[in-house]
Amino acid sequence: MREFFLKASTAFTSDFSLNDIAGAGRMDVVCRCVTSALWLSDELRKDTRFYVVLEGKPQPPKLIKFDPLKMRRVYPDERNIASHIRIALTGKRQSGIEVETKSFEEFLKENSDKQLIYLHKDGKDIREFEFESDTFFILGDNKGLDESTERILDKLNAEKLSIGKHTYMASHVISIVHNELDRREV
Amino acid sequence: MREFFLKASTAFTSDFSLNDIAGAGRMDVVCRCVTSALWLSDELRKDTRFYVVLEGKPQPPKLIKFDPLKMRRVYPDERNIASHIRIALTGKRQSGIEVETKSFEEFLKENSDKQLIYLHKDGKDIREFEFESDTFFILGDNKGLDESTERILDKLNAEKLSIGKHTYMASHVISIVHNELDRREV
Numbered sequence: 001m002r003e004f005f006l007k008a009s010t011a012f013t014s015d016f017s018l019n020d021i022a023g024a025g026r027m028d029v030v031c032r033c034v035t036s037a038l039w040l041s042d043e044l045r046k047d048t049r050f051y052v053v054l055e056g057k058p059q060p061p062k063l064i065k066f067d068p069l070k071m072r073r074v075y076p077d078e079r080n081i082a083s084h085i086r087i088a089l090t091g092k093r094q095s096g097i098e099v100e101t102k103s104f105e106e107f108l109k110e111n112s113d114k115q116l117i118y119l120h121k122d123g124k125d126i127r128e129f130e131f132e133s134d135t136f137f138i139l140g141d142n143k144g145l146d147e148s149t150e151r152i153l154d155k156l157n158a159e160k161l162s163i164g165k166h167t168y169m170a171s172h173v174i175s176i177v178h179n180e181l182d183r184r185e186v
Numbered sequence: 187m188r189e190f191f192l193k194a195s196t197a198f199t200s201d202f203s204l205n206d207i208a209g210a211g212r213m214d215v216v217c218r219c220v221t222s223a224l225w226l227s228d229e230l231r232k233d234t235r236f237y238v239v240l241e242g243k244p245q246p247p248k249l250i251k252f253d254p255l256k257m258r259r260v261y262p263d264e265r266n267i268a269s270h271i272r273i274a275l276t277g278k279r280q281s282g283i284e285v286e287t288k289s290f291e292e293f294l295k296e297n298s299d300k301q302l303i304y305l306h307k308d309g310k311d312i313r314e315f316e317f318e319s320d321t322f323f324i325l326g327d328n329k330g331l332d333e334s335t336e337r338i339l340d341k342l343n344a345e346k347l348s349i350g351k352h353t354y355m356a357s358h359v360i361s362i363v364h365n366e367l368d369r370r371e372v
Contacts, residue, residue, distance in 0.1 A: 019205065021263060028263035032218070036361075041328060041353040076355070077207060077214035078264045142227060164368050167227040169262070172361040175222075175354075179362045182350050 002048045002181060003114070003136045004037045004174055006030065007104050009143050011054040013062045014089055021082045025056035029141050030085065031078040032171035034066060036178070039076045044068035045178075053104045054089075063102040064088050070096030105152055111136050116158035118145075119173050123160030126180055137177060139170045188234045188367060189300070189322045190223045190360055192216065193290050195329050197240040199248045200275055207268045211242035215327050216271065217264040218357035220252060222364070225262045230254035231364075239290045240275075249288040250274050256282030291338055297322050302344035304331075305359050309346030312366055323363060325356045 008030050016024035021031065030052050037050040050066040064085060072095045074084055088099040108116075114136040138145075138158060144167075145153070153160075163176045194216050202210035207217065216238050223236040236252040250271060258281045260270055274285040294302075300322040324331075324344060331339070339346075349362045 019265075021265065022261060028265075032221070035218075035355075036358060039355060041355050075208060079205075079207065079214075164365055166368055168361075168365075169221075169225060169227050172222060172365075175358040175361040176365045179350055179354075179358075182352055 036174035222360035309348035
């Protein structure tokens with residue numbers, strides 16, 4: 001199982017306009033990460049889960065969990081994904097996308113028995129790293145992770161891995177991590 | 187210089203609604219490819235150009251050329267990129283995004299002196315390949331390239347390269363290709 005967990009430090013936690021997804025605390029960043037994590041060209045990745053904690057106004061934190069095995073009528077464009085996030089935030093039930101009031105740190109601790117990997121440009125080279133079968137990847141959004149969050153990751157012995165020396169968009173990082181793991185499975 | 191050229195076989199060639207980008211012949215696929223090709227986390231890639239030929243109704247083909255050195259007030263979310271494509275299609279001038287009436291084949295032939303690379307899952311492994319300094323990558327959209335297009339690429343001796351054994355979204359392919367080239371430049 002591959003799991004990806006994004007800390008979206010400004011993404012709104014209540015209703016927002018589908019005509020201004022970027023204006024909803026950079027919800028566009030979240031939507032692109034969902035697509036990168038869960039989609040191949042024409043099918044969902046069944047071995048992957050995606051989680052995001054929204055930390056923007058007005059009611060942070062909100063944890064949203066995406067399970068592709070249960071998702072129905074979700075498409076990979078930003079507007080469609082945002083529409084499902086909006087439904088989740090308004091408290092309506094939908095298959096495969098659930099919301100909880102839970103912080104980044106709480107959810108991380110729940111998953112601390114897994115192989116925690118913090119993706120950061122100054123980490124060890126991902127291509128040289130040996131993965132276990134269950135991996136839990138942690139990503140910052142366009143602002144990166146702050147120091148107190150990095151200390152939490154340190155305490156939990158998260159491994160710091162890098163895909164390269166540039167600072168990439170979180171969604172692009174996810175695509176590159178998937179590809180590295182895919183290549184090893186063949 | 188890295189250049190990416192997408193054949194968008196159904197993307198609309200006239201005005202469309204920003205509230206239904208996916209419905210405009212999968213213009214969302216085009217927008218995501220623009221973002222993957224031209225953006226790092228918080229800056230544009232200055233060494234890259236992106237081109238797309240739109241082949242959908244009502245007036246195909248339309249070639250759109252993106253030059254990040256000249257682009258102004260373009261943001262990486264699908265809606266913003268789609269809004270600039272729309273401006274281009276209505277014939278208004280804007281810096282860094284130009285439109286021409288030109289077919290896939292014509293534009294490819296104009297670029298046939300470059301190292302042409304067709305990205306396809308059954309090609310040679312990209313990690314083993316030696317790139318020249320100027321590379322011109324060709325991608326199909328969610329439908330892939332048809333046989334007659336593949337014959338054109340064959341005639342021009344395009345090299346067929348693969349990033350892995352899955353069929354990935356075109357935008358994800360671009361991210362992975364960029365990463366491979368980035369790693370070699372460091």
